[in-house]
Amino acid sequence: MLKNITIGQYFPGNSAVHRMDARMKILLTIALLVDVFVSKGFIGFGLIFAFVLLVARTTKISLSFIVRGLKPIAFIAVFTFVLNLFMQTGGETLFQWKFIHITSGGLRTAVYMAIRLLLLVTASQLLTLTTSSLSLTDGLEALMRPLAVIHFPAHEIAMMMSIALRFIPTLMEETDKIMNAQKARGADFESGNLIRRAKAMVPLLVPLFVSAFRRADDLALAMEARCYRGGKGRTRMNQLHMTKVDLYGALAVALLTAALVTLNLLGAV
Amino acid sequence: MSHLSHVYMRGTPFEARALDDVSFTIEDGAFVGVIGHTGSGKSTLITHLNALLRPEEGRVIINGIDTAAENADLKTVRRTVGLVFQYPEYQLFEETVKRDVAFGPKNLGVTGDALEKQVENAMALVGLDPALGEKSPFELSGGQKRRVAIAGVLAMEPQVMVLDEPAAGLDPAGRADMLNLVKKLHQAGKTVVMVSHSMEDVGRMCQRLIVLNHGKIAFDDTPANVFSHPRELEEMGLDVPQSVKLAIRLREKGFDIPQDVTSVAALAEALLGQLGKAGDANA
Structure with a gap:
């Protein structure tokens, strides 16, 4: 049941999008997310959708x-x-029954929000x-x-994120294992009402936490054993480089x- | 179990065929060893034995229950086949040892005196001091924790015990204890399936070996017959026990060592017999 989560997963490949500089990709994704909110009509959404589709094909x-x-x-x-x-509310009333009241304005906002949400997730997923x-x-x-100028711990946050990301699959695997072990002992995670199900989680969560803490300890020790002392003066093995692909990507998003x-200035809806 | 195949993450680039057309039957009271190098499908195979995984192709029949069937009685299957995973101590969660051991039978609906009895029996069978019953499982040593975990499965009183690397990660004394425990389970009338990396252990203890290689059964025979193919085993990244290696070398040198020697004790006996004969001839 945990294997079907694709969000946040890396899909190895060698397309132009894969080869882009991570910094540029992050910036462009943010730009794209802003675009989704800038857009105020179906033509705009259509454009963004076409763009996202194009990027998806490229990958x-x-x-x-x-x-x-x-x-x-x-x-x-x-x-x-x-x-x-x-x-x-707003616009003309389309449907009214007792307290239910649907207006064209409401309908439009609803459709827009749903589209925006799906576009947002798809765009960030591509990243x-x-x-x-x-x-x-x-x-x-x-x-x-x-941001280090204002004493923002950029390195520490990045390190925490990479550790967290690194351990998501490990923890999922662990969850799967413990779940199997408890199921082999007759545990039932799938039936019963909400309270029963919450109670059924205890045999899963306790071992999971225990092992997460153990892993954290081990990891800290392993990092110290390799002389990790925080970000100061640390060099990188893989330097980030901007290439032509990044330029094209930036141009494409700028164009969009x-x-x-x-479209907004023209007032087209 | 017949023609079982299992494919992981079908349709993604991570697709992997873990089991490929695997068929075998395990009789009541057997002591079967499953070996194969890492990634050969051992773990996938044993998770099929108590229906945690249901067959994608083929069938697994446990005591007449087909686990591939839609309405299969999985609870009965899991009560029949007790599965002890690798490093089972990581599944402990209760406040006391006793309550942790009782988790399995409780899930099967056992209560009251019967529950108490089953827990006591299981703890006695794995050699846990009843005084430990009220302790927190997290205070125990590694070997003790593992015993608690095994007792947790035994308390469900399964007919078949499937153990995945029961001795992994223990010190030599703990290892020997654990293997003795497995032997004791078999002597107590349980059908035992043991997964192991150690050729020495399975060669000494099991009556039958199933060797897996890339999801297929490479050998399914007595240890002696399996170990008579040292070259094939080596190609699979496996080895034969030291005693068998020595027996082969001795045979090349002209000693008459029977083919069924698969343990140090048996080899020593055969050698003693030989040396005795040689001594007689010289005299």
């Missing part, structure tokens, strides 16, 4: 794999849709799918470095942003 990752990553979000998307549909967690945190650290801004 050579199968679309079904990307769509699978949207599954956990689907519920939230539907939820926001319904919430906005009933709560937002994590094409960037290994190592270069991702390297990129983040490089981008946060200027320009188009969206123009």
